Amino acid sequence: MSKTDQVNILILDDQPSRLLSYEPCLTELGENLIKTASVTEAISTLLKSEVAAVLIGITPPARDGIELAEMVSRHGCFEKTAIIFISDGSMKDSELVQKFDNDATVYVKTPIDPKALCGKVKSLVALHRKKSTSDKLKSDFDRRVDERTDELLKSQAKLKMRARLLDIATEAIIVRDLNGLISFWNSGAEKTYGWTREEALGRKIHQLLQTTFPVPFDEIEKQLRERGVWHGRLTQSRKNGHRIVLDCRKTMNEENDAVLEVNRDITSEIKAEEVLRATEKLAAMGRVAGIIAHEINNPLAAITNIFYLLRNHPQLGDEPRALVERAEQELERVSHITRQTLSFYREAKQPILVFVPEILDDVLELQNRLLRENKITVRRKYYSAAPVTGFPAELRQVFLNLVGNAIQAMPDGGVLGVSVRETTDWTRNLRGTMISITDTGVGIQPEDASQLFQPFFSTKSTKGTGLGLWISQGIVQKYEGRITCRTVRGTGGNVTSFRVFLPGIGAFERAHHVEGETAGHEYHVPAAH
Numbered sequence: 001m002s003k004t005d006q007v008n009i010l011i012l013d014d015q016p017s018r019l020l021s022y023e024p025c026l027t028e029l030g031e032n033l034i035k036t037a038s039v040t041e042a043i044s045t046l047l048k049s050e051v052a053a054v055l056i057g058i059t060p061p062a063r064d065g066i067e068l069a070e071m072v073s074r075h076g077c078f079e080k081t082a083i084i085f086i087s088d089g090s091m092k093d094s095e096l097v098q099k100f101d102n103d104a105t106v107y108v109k110t111p112i113d114p115k116a117l118c119g120k121v122k123s124l125v126a127l128h129r130k131k132s133t134s135d136k137l138k139s140d141f142d143r144r145v146d147e148r149t150d151e152l153l154k155s156q157a158k159l160k161m162r163a164r165l166l167d168i169a170t171e172a173i174i175v176r177d178l179n180g181l182i183s184f185w186n187s188g189a190e191k192t193y194g195w196t197r198e199e200a201l202g203r204k205i206h207q208l209l210q211t212t213f214p215v216p217f218d219e220i221e222k223q224l225r226e227r228g229v230w231h232g233r234l235t236q237s238r239k240n241g242h243r244i245v246l247d248c249r250k251t252m253n254e255e256n257d258a259v260l261e262v263n264r265d266i267t268s269e270i271k272a273e274e275v276l277r278a279t280e281k282l283a284a285m286g287r288v289a290g291i292i293a294h295e296i297n298n299p300l301a302a303i304t305n306i307f308y309l310l311r312n313h314p315q316l317g318d319e320p321r322a323l324v325e326r327a328e329q330e331l332e333r334v335s336h337i338t339r340q341t342l343s344f345y346r347e348a349k350q351p352i353l354v355f356v357p358e359i360l361d362d363v364l365e366l367q368n369r370l371l372r373e374n375k376i377t378v379r380r381k382y383y384s385a386a387p388v389t390g391f392p393a394e395l396r397q398v399f400l401n402l403v404g405n406a407i408q409a410m411p412d413g414g415v416l417g418v419s420v421r422e423t424t425d426w427t428r429n430l431r432g433t434m435i436s437i438t439d440t441g442v443g444i445q446p447e448d449a450s451q452l453f454q455p456f457f458s459t460k461s462t463k464g465t466g467l468g469l470w471i472s473q474g475i476v477q478k479y480e481g482r483i484t485c486r487t488v489r490g491t492g493g494n495v496t497s498f499r500v501f502l503p504g505i506g507a508f509e510r511a512h513h514v515e516g517e518t519a520g521h522e523y524h525v526p527a528a529h
């Protein structure tokens, strides 16, 4: 038997000769024998180590052994310890039996039959082992139950927290099975679609929401099965019948028997983007109208003068004069159309004080969705809050385009820097504000640089109008400002920056004599909202 498997057997006997006589037969058991000659020694052993059985030699009138037996049998911590009394019969068995009436107490009479003693000790040790094993099993079991309860409590708390998180999410979070039956519907879904949880649970998702898919439904299901995820745009109905556009992410669960959907209503963002695009086109038309009107006005004035002289020419007969008069009337119509076109695009209100950082914050807010989707980090550095005079809608147009271009240049993410600081344009000795829009995107090719501000120059095929920078330049020039750009190519990547210089307060008025009728090239950019 290995040392670790041995149990302790304690022997207390004040008669050394008797002690010696037990030993050979007990040694055969292969357990660990601890021999003590006094109660104190025996107790100290009992307290230090676990003992399977105590052999107590009883020699009247000494009652040491009985004292020890009493302690062992009374004390709860020795409940697994068996007692074997060895007596010469001079103490009445009945007295001992009365005192220690249990199945872990045995009496052996001297002279000792070694085999019988050995057999008794053996069976008591086996009993002890059995008890120890079952105790160990029980305590293992208790420990496992405790651990499991702990785990369950923890996971319940986790689940509760997750459920709370799912409910504070503004996105619609929905779980449905492979037949489309809804099994989870968070409060974001309630808000997005107008259907309450009770109304939605158990319904078929695409019937309830009347989903229109961008690609055949089978393709989406196939991609979900094969890759486990799908991302795209859906059109769905709210409870009130309004159609909404949603950015949708679907994920298959681990067991492949349910689909988790996270849907975000992007209807208003898309509308805002459409308005932005329309605004860009309108602004372009404004600039074109301004240019045409300007170009037409001068020759028109010359022709009008010539016709006036012609009509009053003394050699002109009645018939040609009538024709000239008709031509003059048509000319008047042309002038009227030019004036009308101009007034349509003309900014109606007076310019106001504009705080550039506020405009930039507006622009970044408008572009927030694209910034997030393209994983772009925004770094704002507003060192100046000095206002400029002008029209907020026009300036917003300029920065929307510059920020929009920067985002489009970083389809795989990057850093967008937006800074504002006061500066002086030394060439004209003008104080003003410098706004930099910097990106870490694809950069500008040297061969494109000279054409960037030309109308219709775009490297974005169908996605670009090629009008943004052209319009921006027109607006900035109107403010007597400047717009420049450059790309620095480094080992860490490209850094492209567009810089807009706007002169300080008063520049706009100086350039445009706002009180009076303005020159023919003025144009108006309609507000983005």
Ligand SMILES: Nc1ncnc2c1ncn2[C@@H]1O[C@H](COP(=O)(O)OP(=O)(O)O)[C@@H](O)[C@H]1O
Residues within 6 Å of the ligand: 401, 405, 406, 409, 439, 441, 442, 443, 444, 448, 452, 457, 458, 459, 460, 463, 464, 465, 466, 467, 468, 469, 470, 496
């Ligand atoms: N931040 C930028 N990084 C790289 N290229 C740019 C950037 N901004 C503008 N460009 C280039 O200038 C072109 C013209 O821009 P723009 O006039 O705004 O028209 P659009 O954006 O519709 O193409 C773009 O197509 C692009 O090639």
Ligand SMILES: [Mg+2]
Residues within 6 Å of the ligand: 401, 404, 405, 464, 468, 469
């Ligand atoms: Mg653009």
